[in-house]
Amino acid sequence: MDAHLELPPSPWVQRWIGLIRPGGAVLDVACGSGRHARLLASFEVDAVDRQPALFAHPPRGVVLLGADIEDGPWPYAGRRFDGIVVTNYLHRTLLPTLVDSLEPGGILLYETFARGNERFGKPSNPAFLLAPGELLEMVRGRLQVVAYEDLVVDHPRPAAVQRVCARQERVAS
Ligand SMILES: C[S@@+](CC[C@H](N)C(=O)[O-])C[C@H]1O[C@@H](n2cnc3c(N)ncnc32)[C@H](O)[C@@H]1O
Numbered sequence: 001m002d003a004h005l006e007l008p009p010s011p012w013v014q015r016w017i018g019l020i021r022p023g024g025a026v027l028d029v030a031c032g033s034g035r036h037a038r039l040l041a042s043f044e045v046d047a048v049d050r051q052p053a054l055f056a057h058p059p060r061g062v063v064l065l066g067a068d069i070e071d072g073p074w075p076y077a078g079r080r081f082d083g084i085v086v087t088n089y090l091h092r093t094l095l096p097t098l099v100d101s102l103e104p105g106g107i108l109l110y111e112t113f114a115r116g117n118e119r120f121g122k123p124s125n126p127a128f129l130l131a132p133g134e135l136l137e138m139v140r141g142r143l144q145v146v147a148y149e150d151l152v153v154d155h156p157r158p159a160a161v162q163r164v165c166a167r168q169e170r171v172a173s
Contacts, residue, residue, distance in 0.1 A: 008010070010040045011109045012149075017083075017164040019107045019124045019146065024082025027101070030089035031055055037062050038158060043083065048075060060125050061117065075129060086110045092138070099142045108143060109131055109165055110135060118158035129137035135162040144169045 013036055020026060020043065027173040028037040031047035034055035045062040046108060046156060052066035067075045070091050080103045090112045115131060136148050143166035150162045 007035060009035050010084055010111055010163075011155065012163045012165070013039065013085055013087065013109050013152075016109055016147065017105065019165065019167070021103075021105065024103075025080070026083040027076065027079075027081045029084060029086045029094075029098070030091075031064070032088070034058060034062070034064070035084050036087060037064075040083075040085070046076065046081075056107075063092035072153035081106055083109065086112070088112055090130065095138050096142075099139070099168070102143075107146075107165065108139065108166040108168070109163075110139075111161055112159065114160045114162045116152065120158045120160065129160075130162045131161045135164050139164055139166045143167060 022087040024043055026040050026045050028045060028047040031037050031049045032054050034047055037045050037047040038059060041059050041061060046065065047062055048065045048067050048069060049055065050066065050068045052064050055064055058064045062079055065075055074097050079101060081101055082103050083106060084098050084102060098108060113123050113129050115129045117129055123129060133149065139145060146165040148164045152160050
């Protein structure tokens with residue numbers, strides 16, 4: 001079993017979850033064991049992972065989908081979400097799709113590993129580690145940045161991470 005399966009919800013997600021429209025539609029991308037989909041139970045949650053079996057017994061209200069979001073088509077084409085949560089997962093070319101999948105006012109909560117994480121363990125492959133400032137650059141000019149951090153955290157385990165909370169400012173048409 002992977003170590004991430006044992007992790008509690010990310011403090012970053014917990015901190016900013018209140019910005020998501022109450023009861024709105026939320027997508028947990030690469031949800032793994034569903035630690036955030038469970039946290040988001042008061043929303044209408046879609047959760048996707050290529051290994052859906054990792055997410056045992058999704059609670060009522062969570063729609064779990066097994067899909068490869070790197071090699072397959074985007075399974076939520078035409079859908080819009082009030083919140084999108086991505087943690088400990090990086091597929092750079094997916095970012096524009098995520099931005100386009102936000103409702104006006106929708107919130108992106110993204111947290112994943114950054115360079116420097118090698119000293120704490122995996123991931124250590126540079127392909128899976130954000131370069132300095134990279135997450136901020138990925139959303140700059142596309143979303144309004146509410147908060148951004150690039151730091152070493154101690155909880156739930158030592159890791160070098162970048163994390164952003166950003167809002168889709170697009171006006172509804
Ligand atoms: C490190 S885990 C993070 C899980 C969860 N987001 C969390 O923070 O607890 C990365 C997850 O990405 C999923 N994943 C990796 N490649 C994927 C792909 N191509 N399509 C869908 N999910 C993928 C894995 O199955 C795994 O559950």
